[in-house]
Amino acid sequence: MITAVDVIRTKRDGGELSTAQIDWIIDAYTKGAVADEQMSALAMAIFLNGAKPREIADWTAAMIHSGITLNLAGVGKPCVDKHSTGGVGDKITLPLAPLVAVFDVAVPQLSGRGLGHTGGTLDKLESIPGFKVDLTEDEVIEQLKEIGAVICAATGDLAPADKKLYALRDITSTVESIPLIASSIMCKKIAEGADAIVLDVKVGSGAFMKDFAQARELAETMVRLGRDHDVDTRALLTDMSIPLGRTAGNALEVRESVEVLAGGGPEDVVELTVELAKEMLAAAGRMDVDPAAALKDGRAMDAWRKMVAAQGGDVDATLPxxxxxxxxxAETGGYISEMDAYAVGVAAWRLGAGRERQGQPVQAGAGIEILKTVGEQVQAGEAVFRLHTDTPARFxxxxxxxxxxxxxxxxxxxxGPIILDRIV
Structure with missing residues (x-):
């Protein structure tokens, strides 16, 4: 007979959990038979003692099987998903999903909300008047058939064990464990039913992974988990030492994303969008296409407008x-030589663009415009940042x-380069 105490003791003492132990505790925790205090103790034991590849694979599989999996076979075209580990100014999902959809590839982008210094894709999209993020499985599949791109919230039936465990990790200081991060991300991505997954693993001050070696280990672990479940998985390690683009904040980032879709926008946002699109298209077998051209000629913008309209958004409305x-x-003239991404993210959060805990509302218009970024010349008295909020006391x-x-x-x-490494 397996008990929670035995499972905790095994990992506390540096032992290896069996498949049966992992299956039992994930199932029991999902059903409420294992207390939060016990799962907290196990999460800390994993945080301190790590887990072997087989344990991580079993843990991921158990969380996948804690709920439903989406069946995208009826979509009728290759389905490729993208996941970013989160950063500051990372609005790439918004232009990327419609861009890839241009080439008859479906992008089932089930996204999340922001917490702390990193922004959430759903919060950004909800700054578009009328945009609906809660869709049924049938609505997701129909939109993928018709338009090729959907960006929405995951249903509560998808990997419910992870939803419970993630909330627990956040309040027990066990978020930064590579086995727990990798399994948390990949159980949801695999359960989504995509044929391939492209991972954008951020590295630097504005990322959860500050150290390159740790970020690479995380990327390799996630790629291995995807391949173990017969999902073509690849990863790019990308720089997050300075903010991505010129904005951090919900409506501000939507506005910048539309600029990219219109053929303009910041060079770094365009570059990363195109490079991730190439990876996704290659995974779908579309090697002889040019995503950069689809940004320039308006095809990606057309797909964006169709996607926003399909989800109830007013694509022509003025953003908040x-x-x-x-x-x-700037007090002196010269060139911007450093800009800490984490500080910019925290400042945007303090202006009201983010939340301290799940469920808090965010200000759609709050955030930061970066008027001068690293490498650019600035005169004394010239503005470097413009801060936005509805609450002046936050300044x-x-x-x-x-x-x-x-x-x-x-x-x-x-x-430095945006693309630091590639894991396949």
Missing amino acids: VAQEFEEIK PAAMETLAGQWKVGAEPAKR
């Missing part, structure tokens, strides 16, 4: 704008967060 703004200006804390987290130097700073 915050009631107040303040600027942070001091946001400004304090940014103080000392960006620098002006005498010489132009060279930005």
Whole structure:
């Protein structure tokens, strides 16, 4: 007979959990037969002692089987999903999904909300008047057939064990465990039923993984988990030491995404969107197409408009704008030499763009415009940041967060590459 105490003791003492132990405790926890206190103890034991590849694979499989899996066989075209581990200004999903859909590839993008310094795709899309993120399985499949792209919330029946465990990890300081991160991400992605998954694993101050070696280990673990479940999985390690693009905040990032879909937008956002699109299209067998051309000629914008309209959004509506703004200006002239992504993310959160706990509302118009980024010249007295909020009392804390987290130097700073590595 398996008990929660025995499972916890095994991992506490550095042992290896059996498949039977893992299947039992995930099932029992999902059904409420294992208490949060017991699962907290097990999560901490895994955090401290790690887990072997076989344990991680079994843990992932057990969480997949805790709920339903989507059957996308009826879509009639290759289905490729993308997942980002989260960063600051990471709005890539918004232009990427319709861009890939241009080439008769379905993108079932089940996304989440922001928590802490990283923004949430659903929060961004909900700044579009009328946009609906809660869809049924039938609605998802029908939209994939007709339009090829859907960005919505996952149903509660998809990997419910992970939903319970994720909330627990967040309040027990066990989020940063590679076995728990990898299994959490991949159980949901595999349960979505896509034929292939492309992972964008962020590295740097604005990412959950600050260290390159740890990020690579996470990417390799997730790729292995996908392949173990016969899902073509590949990963890009991408830089998150400085913010991505020129905005951090919900409506601000939607506006920037539309600029990219219109053939413009910041170079780094365009580059990463195109590189991820190439990976997704290659996984779908579409090697002889040019996603960059589809951004330039309006095809991606057409797919975006169809997707937004299908989900109830008013594609021509004016996006929300915050009631107040303040600027942070350079005291000396020169070139922006450093800009800490984490500080920008926290400042946007403090302005109202993010939430401290699940369920809190966010301000659609709050956030930060980055008027000068790393490598660009700035004059004394020229604005570097523009801060937006509906709550002026939030400005001091946001400004304090940014103080000392960006620098002006005498010489132009060279930005490093966005794509740091590729795992296949």
